[in-house]
Amino acid sequence: MSYHIDKDGYYGIFGGAYIPEMLYPNVEELKQNYIQIMEDPSFQEEFHQLLRDYVGRPSPLYFAKRLSEHYGTKIYLKREDLNHTGAHKINNTIGQILVAKRLGKKRIIAETGAGQHGVATATVCALMGIECVVYMGEIDIARQAPNVARMKMLGATVIPATSGSKTLKDATNEAIRDWINNPVDTHYIIGSVVGPHPYPDMVARFQSIISEETKKQLLEKEGKENPNYVMACVGGGSNAAGAYYHYLDDVDVKLIAVEAAGHGIDSGESAATSVLGHEGIIHGSKTLLMQTPDGQITEPYSISAGLDYPGVGPLHAHLHQSGRAEFIAITDDEAMKSGMELCQLEGIIPAIESAHALAALNKKTFNPDDIVVLCLSGRGDKDLETYINYFNL
């Protein structure tokens, strides 16, 4: 079985490009050019130079000694939290801004939920001197004021999405509508492995730097490239896609995808798409998504703004359906507890998204010699207010 994209843009039965004709030329232009652009040696050189000197890569693969003792196994943290702007998101925005430049685009649009992808996009636009417009749900703007301020300081225009539920999915709709209205000079930087083909594949390739580095680093530290487990949280699924990418065909490496259960899978307030979702179409991709029996897309819930997306990337839908990855759902409470645990055991304040992946350590039984690589996708600075309110700090 293949876990990579096929020539028609599908992972198994998931993926494709279910887009209005108005978007066809934009998406087709990208599809025809992205591989060629990305494989060009001058692109690779510029991309890797920026990852090294601007983002601060390679990110460390850190052996978490006290966390390992606590769980009775060997846990390595892939420190995406140490990247410039505080998360893995920038790997993708650096890549896409370079693609946009080579396509001759003069204007960038993006969607953002909590604001992390918006900040990462505004950052690379400032770096390249390109106009940047970020769509963000009106409700998210109100609850993520520091990231809105960051984007503004970086020169981006933040436009509130006031339609529908006024959150991430609606911000994505608005960004797509902007692209329909500006088909020639604009590139849309999608923030995750979602959207119409070729986005899921392009974003996964940019994020694949995570597992590319992990293989080398693990070889140095353990004398072998492959761990027993790779664990990552999944909202849309970009950090997980990057952490898995070079291990997809190494079936001895167990992949664990951690979703947000919110207040509990059956509570009506959850974002556990693999359990609650059904096959359908969202933002141009056939995948698993949370919807009513009538096919209306529903609003997910998680304490973590980066995980409350009603769909999941088509790669992950395929990994779920084929059984290649094991999906675990973690509640708000479990994630918050594990976030605090990492602070106290390792002196690292994790993003609440990443804290979901940490909490899944409790759901597995590991052998003492097992090697577990866990993608620590982001740092918790942005979540301080949530931590303060939750723990009454």
Add this chain to the structure above:
Amino acid sequence: MANRIQNKLLEDKKLLSIYFTAGYPHLNDTVNIIKDLEQAGVDFIEIGLPFSDPLADGPTIQESSTQALKNGMTTEVLFEQLKDIRKSVSIPLILMGYFNPMLQYGIEKFCQKCSEIGIDGLIIPDLPVDVYHKQYQAIFEAHGLTNIFLITPQTSEERIRYIDSTSNGFIYMVSSASTTGSQSGFGEEQQAYFKRIADMNLNNPQIIGFGINNKETFQTATQFAKGAIIGSAFIKHVTEKGTQNISEFVNKIID
């Protein structure tokens, strides 16, 4: 075998098609709006099946869709409302909606139900012609349904020819690069595009939509095409003036 759409396209006149969102402003307005539009002299009706995330639509249709869903509109409810529509309405009826609700209903079952009711065609903006051709064309055609595709000023000539060869009714020509309801008036650039398409001598007639909101834009569009579609402007009319004065709106366009 020609259906109502194909017969209507043979008439020697410029055609007016009106789009409205089913279940808006009130859940049970659907049938009365259809009857009133026919009486007012409209040639086609596009019945919008509301969707939570209508990507190709501007604010007017988004808001009417959100309201219709709040009112309780679903695919099942709409089919129930329309079950006797052919006892009183004879003009072509087209369902316009996004693909996901149809997929959840089941495509085969959806097509069968449309055919039973007397729906003549479908417009599904997010079902691309390639996917339709490969997976669904046979099902649609077996139920006598005409599927209608969109083209835009950016659509290549090669793709327009492909869409033309896959169509068996009319081609929905989007007037400019935009979502619905987002512009006013047609400039030289758009007229040049209308003419370019007219000069291609396609097998299927073209009907222009997006940006038609009054008599002037209707007349400009129909200089180059077989007809024109009004959506957002009609919904605004219904929002502001209610459903009592539908003929007043239509008369201003085609008196």
